Amino acid sequence: MSFIEKLKQRTAAVGTSVKKNVVRRIASTEVISTRLEICNSCEHLFKPTNQCTQCGCFIEAKVRLKGSSCPIDKWSREVDEETKSN
Numbered sequence: 001m002s003f004i005e006k007l008k009q010r011t012a013a014v015g016t017s018v019k020k021n022v023v024r025r026i027a028s029t030e031v032i033s034t035r036l037e038i039c040n041s042c043e044h045l046f047k048p049t050n051q052c053t054q055c056g057c058f059i060e061a062k063v064r065l066k067g068s069s070c071p072i073d074k075w076s077r078e079v080d081e082e083t084k085s086n
């Protein structure tokens, strides 16, 4: 196997691993939708930039991360079986 072929193989493997890690960290559609509903009616949402004034996060990104949570406990992180065992 040539160096280039080995490099392609390794690059593909790393790409697959990165993709799996990113997908694993994304919350479910239901959770995202519930969080968005809560944030959109929250008094701490700064609508011009869609940022939370409590943590400074951009809501569109924040609600999508499984492990994120509201700084004043209006919603919490999504816990799945994999996370529970850690």
Ligand code: SF4
Binding pocket: 038, 039, 042, 043, 044, 045, 051, 052, 053, 054, 055, 069, 070, 071, 072, 073, 074, 075
């Ligand atoms: S993360 Fe919490 S405090 Fe921030 S906008 Fe959403 S509900 Fe409000």
